[in-house]
Amino acid sequence: MYGLVNKAIKELIVSEHGEASWQRVRTAAGVDVDEFIRMEQYPDSLTYDLVAAASEELGVPPVKVLEVFGGHWVKYTGQQGYGDLLDMAGATLFDFLENLDALHTRVGLNMDKLRPPSFEVEDRTDHSLVLHYRSVRDGLAPMVTGLLKGLAEKFGVAVDVTLRDSKSDGADHDVFMVALK
């Protein structure tokens, strides 16, 4: 994963639980980097180790850590110089989700080792849609749930997010139902 992701995890832990908490997580995860370079590629295992250590430190399941991180990711990238680019990507939550794939493709031009997730919108109506999430990485579906909720908050709407098909239950990929409340 790119440093931007790891830096976001660090920022989340530091802002919510303090620097000391982050240092404990980092040490427990066996990560010797403290200042991540955002445009630099780091091994995926480092990110997974950080999530596992954060779960241990904060006493919440990894799934919950990922979900909270998903929500934080929206705010974080918004503050890290991607705010205008995100704003350009859609005026409503559903428009944004339709453009999410293209957004990752464009980011990929400058991050040549990026293996971005893919998001495909299907069956869009005024108040609901089906979102297909495909990733070469396993176990990150909870992050997408958090991401969708964080995005809904950004666009000032409330949503119900349901995982219809789950890759961990044998489905080809994760499929989310997103419905406006």
Next chain:
Amino acid sequence: MSELGLSAAHFSRAFPFHFVVDDDLRIVQVGATLSRLLDTDPVGHALSRFFTVEQPAHVTASYETFRDKPNSLFIFRSEDGVRLRGQLCVDETARRVFFLGSPWVGSAAEVRARGLGITDFALHDPILDFLFTLNALRTAVADADSNAKRLADTKNALLAVIFSLNHDLKAPLNTIVGFARAIEEDVEESVLDDVPMFTQRIQEQCHRLQDLVGNLLALTNHGDGGAPETIDFPALFSELRGLLTATKHPVELQFEIGHASRLVVNRTKLFHSLLNLVSNGIKYRDEAKPTQSVVVRTADSPKSDALTIVVQDNGVGMAADQLPKIFEMFYRCKGPAQAGSGMGLYLVKAHVQSMNGEISVESGPEGSAFTLQFPLVPPEAVAGDG
């Protein structure tokens, strides 16, 4: 190659910022996004009403000049500053000039300011990717900047440690060497009465050095300065008094505890900071005054969200123009001959800041007062910090 046409609708989708003018330079067709950008349907109006040619410079807009410049990069500029960058294609049979291009922008913020979004651009148009690239570049430069700054801070902190070490090591080593020579002489002369006192002094200085080595890591801001702990002020002050009265001086030391809150910081850094400030008070005492004193006083801030420690002396004080500089590295106040390394207050400030505190100073002929202020951690946050 066969002639293939593209309907106006498709053409508009493929080139959302294009326009077509006739040989009078009247607009006959315009891309959907451009029309929105101009806030009006420009078809039928003169091009000059909306755009002037910015590049190539010195070109007077006319059908003929446009026709003769198919290989030039054109930038058209609207009255309110929209710049379109692209090229001209001329259909000489129909006497029409096509402008194909897109906005010439340097940041996503500019695009947003025009009310445009991703879907307003053609998918084949790389201008948005260019914005992403610029963003990536800015990110990389910002990271490089912040890392450079951190390295500079680390370097200064290490320098500070080295200078402080140099200073703190010299005095005890000189004393040890001196007493060792004295013992040597006494042994040669077989007068051993003072030897126990000399070895006692040597041991004292060795203890000082041991303490110093023990505190070394705490001196570096980036090293492991030890975990924050709840400060036991009576014990801290008693230790300070012990150390500061080891050498003889006429300065009266007072320690007053006036706070009720709980301070959780790195004890070694706090100790080192107070030691430095009180030592300065002793060093810069005013012999002309009838009594000399240094008072260390703690208090809760009026809003109870911070704890302050004031170190106040009635010494010689500092001139107003010195005050802004005293926390700089290597700055030395003019004063007694035993002037220091110029590192003391720099280190104090670095320590206080690394404990999330602030330090300020007031000074005049009546003496100096340094105020350290530490924000208090809410009790519930401290409780969970086992």
